[in-house]
Amino acid sequence: MGEFDLTNDKQAIAWDGDAGAYWAANAAQLDRSLAGYTARFLTAAAIEPTDRVLDIGCGTGQTTRAAAEAAFEGSALGVDLSLRMIEHARELANARGIANAEFEQGDVQIHPFLSASIDVAISRTGCMFFGRPDVAYANIARALRPGGRMALLVWQSVDRNEWFSELMTALNGRPLTPPPDEPGPFAFADPNRVTAILTAAGFVDVDFEDVRASNHFGDDAATAETFVLGLLDWLIRDLDDAGRERARERLRTTLAAHDERGRHVRVCRMADHVPESRGPQHLIVIGAAYHRDNDVVTGLVAQRGSRWLQGPAAGRVCRIHCDFPGYPHDHAADPGRSGAVS
Structure with missing residues (x-):
């Protein structure tokens, strides 16, 4: 069993308990419910054949498997709090013969990743549940190599997500709005809050793209x-x-x-339900992350390996850079392209 930060104990109890067991048992339908977003999300991640990919809150591993197939000369590591989902993810990867996909039960907030050992960090709606998102994203940033990048798919606000507001109102008898700053599916709904968290972790130039699709x-x-x-x-x-x-x-x-x-x-939220200017129901955070090289004393970082979403976009595409003030990096101990993530 992986170690969990105390601030994530409620999430660990839920996801490593009944909630995780249900998601594992219904993996196919849960993946189908997000199918309208997944292809666009993976396109934004721009995974290359030799990339080493970290999938944050990987669940039963659909996006990890897709990342491993794209990075066929690299690797993909999926990390999740739920042992049941991790076990199911391994079973599915083994059944498909995907040998370069690995899965670990653990807490990304405190997981001891090797410094600069990841090329791409991704998460499909699994990155909003940290008790200390500032600590979690600093840890993720530390794991990204110079020129690495990150792609996140997160929910926008409740009023822009008909699936949540209607289902919750039906079962609860009245609207239910989760606290905006607590761990949960809508914790990254506010772009200003997301920008502040990522900036504090060392990222800059954070931008967002709106995405609309139905949930099945x-x-x-x-x-x-x-x-x-x-x-x-x-x-x-x-x-x-x-x-x-x-x-x-x-x-x-x-x-x-x-x-x-x-x-x-x-x-889903249809265009005729709300003014178009209020936006559709998903957003993507995508971009590149950069470590400060030892010989850079001004804090300026040369742009290397930036990624842009190709083709027309309904919203904005972001580039996330990373400067890491105060973070020591052992560049002499370069894990190399074949370095393992521990």
């Missing part, structure tokens, strides 16, 4: 109901029988409204 919850309303209840049953667990049935009926009505003629249940 099942092939019909009945299947979607079972899936959603498995994810959110904690909302109605303490209700009496009558209260639970009322909540289920509200959920059925909500899902039926999104049932595409019995073929698929998709929930």
Whole structure:
């Protein structure tokens, strides 16, 4: 079992318990629910054949496997709090014969990565749950090599995510808004907060791109109901029988409204629901990270290996640079292209 920071104990209990077990058992549907974003996200990551990739909060490893296949002469390491999901990720990688994908149960916030041992850090909605995001991103930044880069896919605010607001209202009986600064799916919804956290960790020039897609919850309303209840049953667990049935009926009505003629249940924010200027439901943080070389005394860093998202973009594409004031780096002990991540 990996070591966890005390500030992540609640997340560790949840993800290494019932929540992680449910996600492992329903990995295919959970990956399908995010399929509308995954290809765009991986394109933004721009993984190259020799890259060494870190997948933060990898879950059952779909993005880790994709990264390993793209980095076929490199490697991909997925790290997650959930042992059940890590075990399932290993099984899926082994079944597909992906030998350069590894998985570890652990806490990225305190994981002892080798300095400058990672070319690309990625996370598909798994990077917003740290108890101390400042510490976590400083640790990630330390692990990135000179010229490395990072791509994150995170949720925007609740009011821009119909899937969350409608499902929560259906089961809870009223809107539910998570605290914006606490660990959770919407902890990185505010670009100003994200920028402040990454800047404090040593990153600069942080920018964002808006992305819009539907979330797939099942092939019909009945299947979607079972899936959603498995994810959110904690909302109605303490209700009496009558209260639970009322909540289920509200959920059925909500899902039926999104049932595409019995073929698929998709929930997303449509353009006619809100002014277009308020933005779609996802954002991507992408860019490059740079270490301060020992011979650079001015704090200026030469740009090397920057990545841009190719093709037209609905929003902005970011470049994240890293300066690391005060961080010592042992450049004499270069792990090299084949260096392992420990």
